[in-house]
Amino acid sequence: MRVTDQQTYQLLLSNFQQVSRNLLTAQQQVSTGKRVNTPSDDPEAFGRIVSTKSSLSQTAQWLRNIDRGTSRLDMADSTLSQVSNLLSRVKELAVAAASGTSTANDRLTAATEVRDIDRQLVALANTQADGQSIFAGTKTDIQPYTVTSGDTVTYSGNAETQSIAVGQNETIQVMIPGSQIFGGPTTDIFGSIANLLAALGSNNASGIQTGIGDMDQAISQVANAQGQVGALENRLGTTQTALTDASTTLQAALSKDQDVDLATAITQLSQYQTTYQASAKALNTLFSTSLLNFLGTPTAS
Amino acid sequence: MSGITNLFSIGSSGLFAYQKALSVTGQNLSNVNTPGYSRQDAVLAETSPVNGQPGQIGTGVEVTEIKRQVDIFVNQQLTLSQQQLGNFSASKDALNTIQALFSDTNGTTIGSALNDFFSALQDVATSPSDVTARTVALSTAQALVDQFHQNDTQLTDEQHSLDQSVGQAVTDINSYTSQIAQLNNQIAQAESSGQQANDLRDQRDRALNSLSNVINISSIEDATGQLSVFTAQGQQLVSKNISQTLTAVPNSSNHGFLDVDYTIGGSTSTLNAVITGGRLKGLLDARDQIIPTLQGQLNTLAQQVVTQVNTQHQAGFGLDGSTGVDFFLAGGTTASTMAVAITDGRKIAASSTAAGIPGNNVNALALVNLQTTTVSGLSSMTFSGYYQSTAASIGSQADQATQNLNAQQILDDQLQAHRAEVSGVSMDQELINMMQYQRAFEAASRIVTTADTLMQTILSLKQ
Numbered sequence: 170m171r172v173t174d175q176q177t178y179q180l181l182l183s184n185f186q187q188v189s190r191n192l193l194t195a196q197q198q199v200s201t202g203k204r205v206n207t208p209s210d211d212p213e214a215f216g217r218i219v220s221t222k223s224s225l226s227q228t229a230q231w232l233r234n235i236d237r238g239t240s241r242l243d244m245a246d247s248t249l250s251q252v253s254n255l256l257s258r259v260k261e262l263a264v265a266a267a268s269g270t271s272t273a274n275d276r277l278t279a280a281t282e283v284r285d286i287d288r289q290l291v292a293l294a295n296t297q298a299d300g301q302s303i304f305a306g307t308k309t310d311i312q313p314y315t316v317t318s319g320d321t322v323t324y325s326g327n328a329e330t331q332s333i334a335v336g337q338n339e340t341i342q343v344m345i346p347g348s349q350i351f352g353g354p355t356t357d358i359f360g361s362i363a364n365l366l367a368a369l370g371s372n373n374a375s376g377i378q379t380g381i382g383d384m385d386q387a388i389s390q391v392a393n394a395q396g397q398v399g400a401l402e403n404r405l406g407t408t409q410t411a412l413t414d415a416s417t418t419l420q421a422a423l424s425k426d427q428d429v430d431l432a433t434a435i436t437q438l439s440q441y442q443t444t445y446q447a448s449a450k451a452l453n454t455l456f457s458t459s460l461l462n463f464l465g466t467p468t469a470s
Numbered sequence: 471m472s473g474i475t476n477l478f479s480i481g482s483s484g485l486f487a488y489q490k491a492l493s494v495t496g497q498n499l500s501n502v503n504t505p506g507y508s509r510q511d512a513v514l515a516e517t518s519p520v521n522g523q524p525g526q527i528g529t530g531v532e533v534t535e536i537k538r539q540v541d542i543f544v545n546q547q548l549t550l551s552q553q554q555l556g557n558f559s560a561s562k563d564a565l566n567t568i569q570a571l572f573s574d575t576n577g578t579t580i581g582s583a584l585n586d587f588f589s590a591l592q593d594v595a596t597s598p599s600d601v602t603a604r605t606v607a608l609s610t611a612q613a614l615v616d617q618f619h620q621n622d623t624q625l626t627d628e629q630h631s632l633d634q635s636v637g638q639a640v641t642d643i644n645s646y647t648s649q650i651a652q653l654n655n656q657i658a659q660a661e662s663s664g665q666q667a668n669d670l671r672d673q674r675d676r677a678l679n680s681l682s683n684v685i686n687i688s689s690i691e692d693a694t695g696q697l698s699v700f701t702a703q704g705q706q707l708v709s710k711n712i713s714q715t716l717t718a719v720p721n722s723s724n725h726g727f728l729d730v731d732y733t734i735g736g737s738t739s740t741l742n743a744v745i746t747g748g749r750l751k752g753l754l755d756a757r758d759q760i761i762p763t764l765q766g767q768l769n770t771l772a773q774q775v776v777t778q779v780n781t782q783h784q785a786g787f788g789l790d791g792s793t794g795v796d797f798f799l800a801g802g803t804t805a806s807t808m809a810v811a812i813t814d815g816r817k818i819a820a821s822s823t824a825a826g827i828p829g830n831n832v833n834a835l836a837l838v839n840l841q842t843t844t845v846s847g848l849s850s851m852t853f854s855g856y857y858q859s860t861a862a863s864i865g866s867q868a869d870q871a872t873q874n875l876n877a878q879q880i881l882d883d884q885l886q887a888h889r890a891e892v893s894g895v896s897m898d899q900e901l902i903n904m905m906q907y908q909r910a911f912e913a914a915s916r917i918v919t920t921a922d923t924l925m926q927t928i929l930s931l932k933q
Contacts (some may be wrong), residue, residue, distance in 0.1 A: 173509075173894030174502055176887050183883045207573045208865025209565070209872065215572075216862035219581050222574075223854040226585035227841070230592045237596045301599055307821070307829030309599045329826050333596045334835055337842050344829070460898040464905075 181452055188445045195438040204429040214426040221423045227337075228416045234333040235409045238343035242402045244298045245345065249395045252293050253388060255286050259362065260384035266369055266377050273372040280369035284320065287362050291315075291322055294347055304347030307331055313347050314359070320366050322359035324348055335408045342401055350394040356386040474928070476520075476529065477921040483530025484914025487514060490533045491907045498895045499904075506676040508893040509539045510668055538668040541892045544885060545675060549682045549689075551882045553747035556683040558875035560635075560752025565868035567628055568756075568764065571621050572861040580621060580771070581857050583614040588841040594820050595835050599789065599828035604815030611797070611810045618772050622805040625761050625768075632757040633727045639684050639750045640718040640730055646681035647699065647713035650674055654696040655711035661695045671695075681707075686747030702744040705732045716741070727757060760867065765805065767860045773803040774847045774856075778840050786819025786833030787826075795819060 198204055208215040265271065266279040294304050294314040305313035305326030313326035328348045332340035351358045361383035368376025491512040501507040513535040519526035574582050590607040597603050653674040660667040674697065681687055681699070687707065689699045699708035707714050718728040721740075730741045730750065742758070745751050776798040783797040795817055799809040812818065820834035821827045841853065848856040 171891050171894075171896060171899075173890050173896040175894035176890035179883070179886055179890060183879075207566075207868070208569045208861050209868035210865075212862045212865035212869055215865050216858045219858040219861060220854065223581065223585050223858075226582075226589060230589040234592060234596045299597065299600070301597070301829070305829070307598075307826040307831075309829035327825060329823075329830055331598070331829050331831055332835070333831075334592055334838055338839060340835060460901045464901060 177455060181448065181455070185445075185448050188441055188448055192438070192441040192445060195434060195441050198429045198434045199431070199438055202429055202431070203427055204434075205427050211426075218423060218426050221419055221426065225416065225419045225423065228412050228419065231335050232409065232412050232416070235335055235405050235412070238333045238335075238341065239402060239405050239409075241298050241303055241343050242398050242405065244296065245303050246395060246398050246402065248293050248296045248303070249350070249391055249398065252290060253391045253395070255290055255293075256358070256384055256388050256391060259283055259286055259365070260381060260388065263365060263369075263377055263381045263384060267374065267381060276369045276372055276377070280366055283362065283366055283369065287320065287322075287359070287366070288316070290359070290362070294351055302326070303344060304350060306344075306346035306348065314351070320363040322363070324352055335405070335412070339408075341404050341408065343405075345394055345397060350391065355390055356383055358387045358390070361387060474921055474924050476527065477917060477924070480528070480530040481914050481917030481921055483517060483532060484917065485911060487512075487531045487533050488907045488911040488914060490536075492904065492911070494536055495900050495903050495907060499897065499900045502895040502897060502900075506672050506679070507895070508668065508672050508675075509895050511537045511539060513537050536666055536668060538666065538671060539893050541889070544889050544892065548882070548885050548889060549679055549687075551878065551885055552679045552682040553686050554878045555875070555882060556749035557747050557752045558871055558878055560749045561756060562752075562868070562871040562875050564628065564632060564752065564756035564760065565864065565871050568625065568761065569861075569864050569868045571624060572864065578613070578617055580614070580617045580768070581854060581861070583610070583617040584775075584841075584853055584857065586610045587614045588838055591834060591838050594818055595831045595838055598820040598831040598834060601789075601815055604789075604818045604820075607818060608810060608812060608815050614775075615798075615808050615810055618768065618805040618808050621768055622765060625765050629725075629727070629757050629761050632753050632761075636728045636730070636750065636753050636757065637718045639748075639753060640716050640728070642684050643681060643707070643750075644713070644715045646677050646684070647707045647715070649677040650681070650697060650699060650708045651711050651713040653677065654708065658694045658696050658710075667695070682748060684748045685745060685750045702732075702741050702746070705734070705739075705741065724758070730754075760864075764860065764864060767856075768805040769803075770848065771853065771856055771860075772805045772808045774845050775853060776800070776803050776808060777847075778843075778845060779837065782833065782837050782840060783819050785822070785836075787821040787824050787830075788819050789816035789821075789828050790814075791824060791827060792817050793819065793824070 197206065205211050205214050205218060262279045262283055266276045271279075291314045295312045296303055301309040302311065302313055303309075305311060307329040308326040309331075311325060313324055314322055315325065317323045324347060326347055328346050330342050330346060331344040332342045335341050361380065365377065365380030365383070367373075368380055491514065494510050494512040498509055512533045514531055515534045517529045517532050519528050572579055572581075587607075587610045590603070590610040593603040594600075594607050653670055657667040657670045657674065660670065678687075678689060678697070678699070685701050687699050687701050689697050691697050692710075696710045697708065698706065698710075701707050705714075707716075714732070714734060717731045717733065719731045720726045721729045730745065731738050732741050733739075742754055745754060780796045780798055780800060784794045787793045788795065796811045797818070799807075799811045801807070802809045818834075821830035822832035822836075823830055826832070844850045844852055844855075851859065
């Protein structure tokens with residue numbers, strides 16, 4: 170086989186280019202930390218990366234939703250605790266007023282305090298979170314409870330509930346309408362208090378007695394609602410844990426598809442660097458192997 | 471006497487022959503790095519002898535031929551290889567530009583904009599009466615629309631830049647074919663007088679390879695050494711000293727992009743569909759197949775996003791009680807015409823009932839669900855799934871083009887190496903030849919001196 174200079178240089182050049190290409194890819198991988206930068210780097214993995222990113226974005230959003238939902242339910246929970254305390258106080262006052270030693274005057278004094286508490290309860294039933302009423306059903310933009318005439322309290326919210334998305338086709342209720350807590354199912358709380366106030370005002374002992382029973386029912390009704398809220402908070406909590414786990418798994422999957430294994434990449438990079446240096450060395454050696462170095466200057470004979 | 475005269479002429483034939491041989495060596499050495507140069511050999515032979523006693527006597531040496539060292543088969547393979555290299559490298563370049571649209575390392579893509587849009591809709595579902603969340607949802611919708619527009623524009627821009635390259639390719643083809651025709655003429659003239667047109671043939675081979683890099687060709691050499699060049703389905707580009715020019719003509723039924731037309735005898739045919747190789751093939755494929763397909767897919771995705779979202783949105787009620795409202799402009803069902811119809815965030819129909827405003831979020835949740843719902847118009851994939859399969863398909867095409875190019879490059883390197891082995895110049899070999907010819911030249915000059923001495927001896931006899 171004839172070996173020509175062109176051949177030698179061509180071979181060297183194409184090797185150089187090959188090594189340079191590899192070197193560039195390795196450098197890009199090490200510097201970006203990513204194995205897949207464009208779809209063609211690994212079309213199959215790229216497809217998975219897009220879908221994992223989409224899942225991650227959804228999961229992050231569900232976690233955000235849960236945060237919002239939890240803060241609303243927490244607000245409802247603490248409000249209902251206060252409602253419960255106030256109702257107990259009303260019952261105490263009613264029990265004291267029901268005793269045979271209570272005078273009409275004592276009962277009038279009790280009525281004043283109960284009325285005071287009643288207005289506090291109305292305020293609590295109008296509690297807002299982020300500027301939204303939490304006991305108005307979906308009429309979140311209004312104050313659902315108003316004292317219309319005398320001690321009559323009217324509900325102008327609705328009975329609808331609100332849910333948030335916490336998974337694919339999965340929602341959790343984050344609101345219990347006031348009609349379920351204050352309006353039913355067993356006792357109309359504000360109605361009962363209005364009746365009690367009327368009985369206290371008219372010195373009606375049997376009416377006060379009825380009021381005590383109503384308050385018992387009201388307290389257990391609010392406790393029920395609190396239990397519901399607690400259960401929903403629980404569900405949100407459990408879902409949050411599951412989603413956080415899922416998010417970690419997705420992150421790991423994404424990293425596996427997308428990120429470069431640094432140890433391997435750096436080893437590869439230094440391998441290519443060595444090859445590059447070897448090629449350069451070969452080029453250098455080539456210069457000294459020309460016959461030109463061994464021929465004397467031509468002399469005329 | 472005739473003996474001494476013969477000795478003179480033998481010596482001088484040597485002087486002439488080795489001068490020529492040294493010129494050839496010099497030419498080879500000077501062209502050691504000339505691309506496409508074929509090594510030349512001075513073929514030495516003894517001149518015709520003359521009759522004499524006791525037998526024929528030699529008359530010296532001559533250079534009978536300056537031979538060009540080529541392997542015609544390898545040269546043909548190299549021409550074919552150029553055709554593939556041109557095609558694959560044009561495809562690879564175009565696909566690499568296109569696939570950058572899907573790479574989110576440098577920013578937003580349609581995929582990430584879709585995620586952002588549905589995330590923002592979730593915020594609306596979670597806080598349906600919150601106007602800020604609604605404003606954010608509208609701005610992410612606008613970002614999604616912008617992304618579609620931008621992708622479409624970038625694809626159209628790339629198409630225009632490919633189209634310019636098509637025009638350039640046609641200009642290149644015409645320039646190469648006219649070079650070949652000219653060289654045909656020069657070679658025929660030189661060779662008809664018995665010369666070897668070595669260097670002209672090298673030039674013509676180079677022009678032929680450059681031509682092959684642009685378009686698929688076949689060629690055949692006639693008895694006079696002239697090359698006929700054909701393209702596509704046998705359309706003749708070069709016949710003897712005449713070249714047929716191709717023309718790039720805007721085609722109004724293809725967005726005014728250039729057609730490659732061939733005209734002969736007054737009848738014109740369009741070659742686009744029958745070009746099977748060279749840069750032109752890669753350019754036309756990318757311009758007329760790959761990009762329109764991708765644009766079609768983006769249009770389908772845009773259309774489905776618009777109709778699915780609108781249908782669901784019409785069913786709900788905005789904060790202001792509006793219903794039956796389109797979220798996206800109903801008429802804008804392509805990537806370039808897509809637009810957000812709503813300007814007031816309060817019109818986002820989160821509620822499923824008029825009575826449930828503002829806290830009812832049932833319709834917003836239904837809108838959010840669209841993200842994970844498969845759509846029959848998208849081959850039963852979700853929005854994001856369809857986008858992902860489009861990206862992966864472009865990715866694997868780009869990957870394939872790069873692999874094809876690399877494989878062809880390796881093949882081409884091997885062919886080049888083979889060509890270099892046959893036609894390349896070896897400096898060592900030429901240097902040895904140079905010494906050899908130099909010595910022979912010195913010997914020939916010694917013959918002349920000797921003949922001169924003999925002649926002087928004879929002339930001195932008379933004194």
